[in-house]
Amino acid sequence: MSPIEPGRIRSQASAGQAAPAAARPDAPGCGAPAARWADAEAARLRDRLAAATGAASVILMAAERDGTLRIIGAAGVPADLIVQRYRVPRDADAAVAAAVTGCRPVWLPDLDSARERYRLAVDRDEWRSRAWLPVRSGDRVVGLIGVFWERPCGFDAATRRAVARTAATAGRRLGERLASGADDGWDGWVNVQSVLDMLPVAAAVLSPLRDDAGEVVDYLIQAASPAGVDVAGRRGPEMIGLRVLTCYPSVRDSPVWTAYQQVLADARPREVGPFTYVEAVEGVPAETSYSVRVSRLGSGLLVSWVRHDERQRQEERVALAERLGNLGWFDRDLLADRTEWSDQVYRIYHRDPVAGPLSLEAIAELALPEDAPGFVAAVTALTGRGEPMNVGFRARVGGAVKYLRAYAEAVRDATGRTLRVYGMVQDLTAREVDRERLGHAQRELAEHRRNLEAEHRLAVELQQIILPVPDAPWDLPGLRVAIRYLPAEQLARIGGDWYHATALPDGQTLLAIGDVAGHGLPAAATMARLRHALAALTTTTTDPAELLRLLNRVLFDTDDGATATAVVACYDPVRQLLTWAQAGHPAPLLARGGEPVALSRPGGLLLGAIRETSYETATAPMSAGDVLLLYTDGLVERPGRTVEEGLERVAATITEAIRGAPDQPLARLIGGLHQANPGDDTCVLAARPLVAR
């Protein structure tokens, strides 16, 4: 038996428990959650009864222990009757009362005689015949099914049997649902839902489910905002009616569960996180990082959450960057014998993702005969001896020859056995053509100065695609981050600045900023390649120095003569420590106690100069109240002025922003910064640690 006894549950609910698929809401964004499943149930039943017996309408009611009845769902019922959807008193002379107290069906074939005999709960001239069927759970009547006919119905034995048989399934479901206590009365959550419907944040309202001893054993999701997406990808409306522990069993061991209990007890709002949520349920990403805010709302809880990795958005961006850079990633788990390809790899090989990745043998077979041995040798060296792979080869794909280059590194265990291989493959076929085309476009644009605006528009669009700049600060593990991109005034000079800010799988936050030499479309293309490569490389390492070493190699190998500078930093919210490395890039500014200081730079060469070079890392403690600023040189550099003068100005802006809004300086800070050199584009990334809870 369920440990939850319906009568004890003081969470007033209008939604059911973990719902059968059919009870899912079918009209998103409107109406009450109760109406959604119960109306759907009523509609289904009405259709069946209409087919079997010619019935016109169905009403579902919940019977409560205090002796009242409440309409919870209806089909074929006029709106004015629906409006008064609850609290039908269980009068002694009501037909419905007879069905409940007698625990037997009440058949009323004729309206006039029914009116004489009973006070009718739902009276309507059109309904000539009606029947009330009790819904039981054990020996208690927990609900009623009302069936209405517009043509008089004689209710002979065959009809009665048909009605009872048809309604049996719906009755069982309704009974289970009502007995579970998931739906025991008050409709207040309906109003909560209509508020949540308008909120742009991820939020849900939970009501506690208690056992006989009054202990909270689980929570029921009563309402959820449409903007909410849970760890399994369910959207807000789909979460309504689910139980927290059924869907997210790991919550019990997370700090969130404790917060729920505390907030329920003392009504003081709490913030939890960022914490890493590890889910044991299949089909759910194993680890996700969240911050959660919990407040008390009536007898329940209002919970809002931020998912730090914004994985989906990130994936979309990576996909775009992949397409622009003609760069795809792959990941092979040798133990599980499982290979994963990104969409771009499928595109490169003209392969339907449904068909899955090609085997290594199949890839080797597609290579041109003169290139195949080199490819096979590189694969053997990689998987056998763990040697990094960087091999160019031609492959016959879709009747044409493609120029491909594959980079990969192996993860090995202590015994030297290769466990996993991560890599990227780039389609270089179009590159020469692209370069020619881009160069041609640029020459033309240079000739037609009036068209500068067109390139500006194009470059800005490209920039927006590659580098969407969020217009408000957002949260990552341990940090709030804000970005500002200041495009160059001179239109064709837009292009090379980029940033990257993302949650890492190990609970840290990665911040990066960079500047590709040059401007216009070629620089934008290089930027896309670097940014994508960085996103892909963070799956293999989170060491900033190692990331720069690999980025350097990617740039050196793929782009003859292109150079770029960058800072890559990794923030550990637990140790409150920033670890960073730089490649020929200006040092970040860190304001501690309102005093901005340029961090002392560890050694590092700009990217793309030589193939093999290593980078040093430096660390800096960073905790609540501090502000970090990563920037590109357009912020401080200007012909005829020293960099020091530019930095002084930026430092003053930081100090002013912190003084003006000590708790929320980021918006003011990035809003107050302007590039020193309007001829250069500038990217600024500001971050401040969140208060640890």
Add this chain to the structure above:
Amino acid sequence: MDEPVRISEQGDGTLEVALFGDIDFANASTIRETVRAVVAEAAPTAIRVDLAAVTFLDSSGIALLVTAHRLAAGLGARYSVVNPTSTVYEHLRLTGLAGLFGVARPTAGGPRDVPGADRSSPPVGR
């Protein structure tokens, strides 16, 4: 406007590339192609880039120096960058290229040289 680049063979196998004025986005790619063509033709044993007359060097100019370095490496030729002003030297130091190219720091008394310029980062604040 004068040519921003003059390339001369020194007779000892050294190719001298002298740059003039502002080397930036506007002229760097043209200079780069010129240098590339001459280097391919002359196949020098050493390339020396003289920055004495360079007043400003942006990231495109930096990329030009890197390209020349790669051309030299491809030929097995020695590569050097000489005579930067202190401003240009500062840019080479920031990018780490001063070390890679073995560029000497401008001597004291050179234009715009500042004592203490070997700090790894400029001071900020106050």
